[in-house]
Amino acid sequence: MSGALVSPDLFTLCKVLVGGILRILSDGVLAATPVGSPVEGLRGLGYFLVEDWLVTLLAWVVAITIMVTWAAAIQLLTIMWMERKFYARLQDRYGIMVSIWSLPFWPFSWWAKRRNKPTHRGLGYLQNVADGVKLIQKENITPASADRAMFHTAPVMIASSTILIFAALPFSEGFVIANVPLSLLFILATFSIAPLGILIAGWASNNKYSLIGGMRAAAQLMAYEIPLLLAIVAVLIYSGTLNVIDIVQRQEVPLAASGPLSYIPSWNIFSIPQFIGFAVFFVAIMAEMERIPFDIPEAEAELVEGWTTEYTGMRFGLVFGFKWLRALAGSALVVILYFGGWSGPVFTTLTPYVGGTAIPIPIIPHEVWFLLKVYFVFLIFVWISWSVPRVRIDQILNIGWKKLIPLSLLAIIVAAVFAAFGPYLGGIR
Amino acid sequence: MAVDWQLAAFLVLSVVELGGSIMVVVSRKLVHAVFWLSVTLITIGGIYLLLGAEFIFLIQIIVYAGAILPIFTFGIMLTRRKIMEEVTPGEVPQEPVPETPEEGTP
Numbered sequence: 001m002s003g004a005l006v007s008p009d010l011f012t013l014c015k016v017l018v019g020g021i022l023r024i025l026s027d028g029v030l031a032a033t034p035v036g037s038p039v040e041g042l043r044g045l046g047y048f049l050v051e052d053w054l055v056t057l058l059a060w061v062v063a064i065t066i067m068v069t070w071a072a073a074i075q076l077l078t079i080m081w082m083e084r085k086f087y088a089r090l091q092d093r094y095g096i097m098v099s100i101w102s103l104p105f106w107p108f109s110w111w112a113k114r115r116n117k118p119t120h121r122g123l124g125y126l127q128n129v130a131d132g133v134k135l136i137q138k139e140n141i142t143p144a145s146a147d148r149a150m151f152h153t154a155p156v157m158i159a160s161s162t163i164l165i166f167a168a169l170p171f172s173e174g175f176v177i178a179n180v181p182l183s184l185l186f187i188l189a190t191f192s193i194a195p196l197g198i199l200i201a202g203w204a205s206n207n208k209y210s211l212i213g214g215m216r217a218a219a220q221l222m223a224y225e226i227p228l229l230l231a232i233v234a235v236l237i238y239s240g241t242l243n244v245i246d247i248v249q250r251q252e253v254p255l256a257a258s259g260p261l262s263y264i265p266s267w268n269i270f271s272i273p274q275f276i277g278f279a280v281f282f283v284a285i286m287a288e289m290e291r292i293p294f295d296i297p298e299a300e301a302e303l304v305e306g307w308t309t310e311y312t313g314m315r316f317g318l319v320f321g322f323k324w325l326r327a328l329a330g331s332a333l334v335v336i337l338y339f340g341g342w343s344g345p346v347f348t349t350l351t352p353y354v355g356g357t358a359i360p361i362p363i364i365p366h367e368v369w370f371l372l373k374v375y376f377v378f379l380i381f382v383w384i385s386w387s388v389p390r391v392r393i394d395q396i397l398n399i400g401w402k403k404l405i406p407l408s409l410l411a412i413i414v415a416a417v418f419a420a421f422g423p424y425l426g427g428i429r
Numbered sequence: 430m431a432v433d434w435q436l437a438a439f440l441v442l443s444v445v446e447l448g449g450s451i452m453v454v455v456s457r458k459l460v461h462a463v464f465w466l467s468v469t470l471i472t473i474g475g476i477y478l479l480l481g482a483e484f485i486f487l488i489q490i491i492v493y494a495g496a497i498l499p500i501f502t503f504g505i506m507l508t509r510r511k512i513m514e515e516v517t518p519g520e521v522p523q524e525p526v527p528e529t530p531e532e533g534t535p
Contacts, residue, residue: 150460185487192495196467199502203460218499225495 004172004342004366010066011177015059019050022058026050067177071166072325075371079331079378080128080324086379087386096124131317138313143206146310150204155311155318157197162322164190165329172342172366173245184242187333188229191288194326195221198297198307201319205310213306216393217290217297223400224287224294227280230408234277234415235268235337248341267340273418277411278338280404285330287400290323292385296393331378332370339373342366439479446472459505467498 006013029046033039048054081096088095099122101112142148167190168183170176180186195218202214239247251267268274287294298306308319335341344364391399449468456462474489 147458147460150464153464180483182483182487185484185491189487189490189495192491195499196494196502199499200460200464203502215503218503222496222499229491 004174006172006174006367009174009176009179011059011063013174014063014066015055018059018062019055022049022055063177067166068163070171071169071328072163075328076321076325077125077128079328079375080321081123081125082375082379083324083382084127085124086382090383090386096127097122098124098127098130100126132314132321135314135317140313140315141310143310146206147204150200151310154197154201154204155315157200158194159318159322161190161193161197162325162329164193165326168244169329169332170245170248170336170341171332171370173248175367176245179243179245182242183244184232184247187244187329188232191326191329192221192225201311202307205307207310209303209305209309210307213297213303213309216303217307220287220290220294220297220396220400223397224284224404227400227404227408228284228288230405231277231281231284231411232337234274234408234411237412237415237419238268238271238274244336244341248336248343251340252343265340265343267343268338269340271418273414274338274411276407276414280408280411281337282334283399284404285334286381286384287396289327289330289381291327291381293388293391294396295390296396299390327378327381328374331374331381334377335370335373339377341373342370344369435479439476442472442475442479446476460502463498463501463505466501467494470494470498 026046026049029049030043033042033046035043085095097120099118099120101108101118101122102120103109142151165187167177168180168186170179170183198217198221199214202210202212202217205211235247236242239250241247241250251265253266254264264270269278290297296302298308300306303309308316311319344366446469449465449472452465453462453469456465470493471490474486474493477483477489478486
């Protein structure tokens with residue numbers, strides 16, 4: 001019984017879709033070129049269109065396009081909009097309010113005037129699109145004494161490694177490109193390539209602010225990757241697998257077989273020994289995203305814009321926007337590891353009986369549960385970001401090396417003890 | 430037409446890896462050498478993947494591309510001396526000429 005919209009698999013769906021379209025095209029070609037007609041030689045095209053390798057290749061292309069559009073365009077715009085609206089409300093102002101009627105050209109201006117639409121009282125969802133369009137129009141300046149090759153390579157490294165995260169990051173048990181056995185490790189590995197790109201970007205700009213920002217970014221990201229990985233080990237002791245879909249399925253069962261606890265799912269956040277690991281992971285992933293309490297790589301009061309100072313135009317938009325994509329991936333990791341992934345609290349399916357067989361219909365599909373939880377976690381990040389002051393450079397390394405690493409080791413020990421002796425303590429987990 | 434895709438991938442990876450490792454020793458600037466070293470190490474990871482060792486492939490990327498190389502770059506960047514010197518566009522920055530002592534001074 002599956003509660004996901006994309007079922008059983010994104011690739012299988014795409015293959016059915018692409019195969020159907022190609023079959024119709026092939027039938028059309030074969031009907032248009034009957035045997036004996038002067039265009040008989042084109043019949044080979046009809047047979048070529050339904051070859052299995054072509055269908056598979058096109059299905060992969062369509063699946064990857066859907067995933068990249070979904071994650072890197074729609075979700076990126078959504079969480080950027082959420083952050084800007086939410087922190088504006090925290091600062092007691094409205095935030096972005098540009099609506100589609102604010103567009104200054106025909107037919108929108110005409111339509112707004114005619115219908116007497118208020119032009120700047122919208123939700124502001126399209127503000128980030130407008131910012132992107134503006135950034136594309138700007139000139140791409142390369143500093144005169146910058147290292148040109150490295151300066152142009154660094155955004156590519158950062159952007160490509162960030163998009164590569166979404167090759168293995170699932171939005172539900174079917175909405176995933178590649179369900180590989182080691183997908184959690186793959187996500188972490190692609191997460192850890194970006195610091196090298198940041199360092200190279202900071203060095204190649206030939207600017208002291210960029211250089212200092214790059215060095216701070218590298219020191220911070222490396223320091224916080226260690227407690228991040230160690231906190232995940234505590235989860236792995238419980239789940240026993242590195243596949244994110246299996247990790248979520250371990251958390252779908254109820255906490256107890258009967259009684260009031262059976263209404264609570266066994267998410268890792270509800271298990272007592274995992275809570276230390278959760279706290280460590282939460283802080284460490286926040287530092288990995290370079291969000292505000294840990295944003296010393298681009299502390300705008302000290303360094304102009306950190307390692308992105310010398311980037312202009314859409315290249316700046318790329319390195320700036322990909323911070324949000326990393327934030328999205330980090331929030332999704334928190335949800336997968338500790339908040340039960342896409343498992344809904346109660347009643348995700350109705351089962352009407354049609355002809356004696358039960359058909360599961362998701363009332364709230366798994367994708368929606370997952371996105372709701374991701375947005376919730378992301379809003380907590382935003383809330384913390386815009387409420388606390390920035391930590392200093394010496395404090396940031398002290399927190400990372402002296403507090404988080406011992407705490408994550410403690411989390412591993414506690415999780416191991418509870419995993420080993422839990423059955424003797426009445427099944428506590 | 431049977432193409433040995435594994436052999437093709439191995440050839441591409443090994444050519445990139447050998448080219449990268451040659452560039453490591455040929456590069457004049459140390460940060461370029463580190464960049465090519467990252468290319469080399471990641472393609473070595475790709476060869477591990479071809480051999481069926483996915484775990485070693487991912488650990489190679491986490492440890493080398495994620496930790497060792499930033500440490501290298503971290504150390505190297507501290508050795509670069511010329512940051513933000515006055516340069517007119519199109520001109521190669523020159524080392525300042527050391528002052529010669531004036532004649533007649535003891």
